[in-house]
Amino acid sequence: MKRVVASLFVVLAACADATTATTTAPAPTTTTTLVATTTTVPDLPVVLEDCDQPPAPFSALCESYGLLVDWHVDRPVDLQVIAEAARAALREDLSDLPTAAPPRTLFCAVPHDAFGPFCDDLARVMATQRVDPKALMDRVVTHAIESALGPFTYYLSPELVKGFRDNGVVGGVGILLDATDAAGSRCARIAPSCPLRIVFVLEGNPGTEAGLQAGDVIVAVDGTPVDGQGFAATASKIAGDETGEVTLTIRRDGQEMEITLTRAPLDFPTVEYGVEAGRVAYLRISDFEEDIPVLVWEALEEMEGLWGTMVVDLRDNPGGYVHVVVDVASQFVSDGPILWEVEPIQGDVPIDSLGGGLAKEGRDHDMASFVVKIPQRTRLGWKTTEAVLLPKN
Template identity: 35%
Template sequence: MKYRALLAAAILTLAACTAPASVTASTVPGVTTTPTSSPGTPTSSPGTPTSSPAAVTPGTTSCDNPPEAFQPLCTAYHIITTSYVDPVDDSRLAEGAARAITEHESEPGATAPDSLTCALPSPAFAQMCNAFVEEELTDPAPTPDLVAAAISGMLQYGLDDPYSVYFSPDALARFQEETSGQIEGIGALVRSEDTSTPEDGPCSTISDTCQLVIVTPLEGGPAEGVGLRSGDIMTTVDGESIDGWLVDEVIAEVRGPAGTDVTLGILRDGTPLEFTITRAAIDIPIVSSRMIDDSIGYLELTIFATNAPHQVDTALRELLDAGATTIILDLQHDPGGSLNSAIFVASEFLSDGLVLRTEAPGDTEEYPVTPGGIATDPSIALYVLVDRASASASEVVTGAFMDAGRATVIGEHTFGKNTVQQQFNLGNGGALKLTVARWVTPKGHDYGKVGLTPDILIEIPDGAEPDFLLNKALEIIRG
């Protein structure tokens, strides 16, 4: 299987940081351990024939002093076992690492490295080291590639958490690009859907039950221009089936330099279609706003990107200056984003109190409202629009409003993502995005997996016009 980290559609991140690894591994039965002899001294395990001088002898070492290529693995293991929100099963991490190495597909013509010394984060990782040696001897690959696969495997198979992922250097650049509000690609928002679950929750590996669905083509973008539609299911990229790919691998293949083409296979209402799209530089429309009439202002936020606070503040000021006494905040399809951005947006409408609490093992942290919001006056009526794709930071903001009685929430049950991820850099240009806490509303409500229930519940039919919920809200507001 090809591997890349999952880039989840719903993301709630904290500040980046790094963490060291310091894990000592003892000699493990079944794995030959590199003896601590002086350089050039031939060594062998009892009962094991001594290799010829030209042979490469497999061996292990601890994470106290690992081979350079294994340092990211040791660091990742330390971070996972000390920072993950739930207790971690060491054997599952090791099994996941070994499985990912075994499934790794090497590039043709690769040769085995000069050293087969493997670092053991813990004794359970003997199976990973065995898989590493066997893979290098039968299907050689650069050691950093197998280490990256092992890190990805610890998360994908060891935690069963679609929001905890490994970002390769390329994937990290794409993630940072997306949360900055500017990308190069086809101009479409996508999400993974697990059709085997009632709520069509996220999934990581494309299969018969895990689909990558177009949420919406961005207005004026290449995807809209060729006729892609909301609800289209992606099946191929440049003629190659994406079955078995991880979600982030598909995203990586679809994105690319402006001016280049990509051909997508699409399933629409059971009919296979094909679209060739010329990629372009895309400014993700973080905010759009307008006056609907003399007193009602409309503000749509599509993602809580790092540049969202400035855009929200500017748009909100313009609406208020234009005479808006009612604000409709549209968070439909908003998958979340930066926690700092969520706190800022909530604070624009709340004068005091909390935005949320996060709960981690042995630690609870409170995030208060930031003073100085420009729409805190209770005479400014606030309505919030949500749907089943409103997730993470969208739910943080909506939950804070509901607890404070600040807004009337209209729409569908929200997505139900209540976890907080933190980014940890690994020193190889890649990073972990790891679930480190769960969030609850200021009053302690936990909406994980079930989502928020709006004050006024309105089911949005499939194929509804983009303004369906807005029009329903206007009917309610105007009475």
């Protein structure tokens, strides 16, 4: 069995005082111009401004708005719903946030006039509870996005984003986490009805070395229970700065135990391949990151003409980029659609095969069959590749 060696660089971008998304996107193109207005709540005047040059505490809100308007899958987003969710965040318990003296005047930069009442509420909170504005706005953005847009969209501050890889793997330990309820719906916050579960453990990394297993339920991190905590914040706490130790309390087969892991930079496996007796080829695809199409091509090129049945192993594959899935699937499908994207305006848009694949009909092998190995919990990349290959059996 051979292993194609690759250097894997995964980047998540964040502005110094702003938000980030789980994918890197160009600067937003949608802007809204507001007429500056001034109102007064007890002891704190409020100046309503637009997002052209927002004060640092409001950068997260302004940039999150731009990303949602330009890139969210369910755009156009309902701004009124987000604005009301932001106001609701101010009614939550804020006692855990750091304090600061309120400004003489609150310059409240918001992306839309629907947020006007939010600015008045914010001024009251800052005047009466003296909460640090940067920490408060991070809390507001987190709450508003999680509650208004569902569990598949959440805000990661620059501090939290460091703990994730693009494929969702938690840095420093090498585990993929999920929090879903009994109906299979994703949860933004961990609860007894929505436990934090390890989906898979990346082979050859601290998680496997410490004995973590897929199916383990994490109930505490360094002695602090995870119930009620945000999914992203908890994953980031586990990752830390990818150094030192972290102790996880897990539940396995009804028993709780503590496991201490020594964090380390992750070693990502890549594409493995080979041809066994009986012209049976084996191709393991570890993820769908940017380097995978070239590695799959090289593997298929070396095995060309030597196989009749291929086992495509997608186990422990955490997913990745859609365009990479299309590129890989095109190695096996000569033409026609690989998948359809559902666009808000255009509707179903087919994404066709790129053609020129090394494992399609008409090559030296007989395309006798494919065997696709996948875990029970599947993601887009696995399901798409499975759907492409299985009809060719």
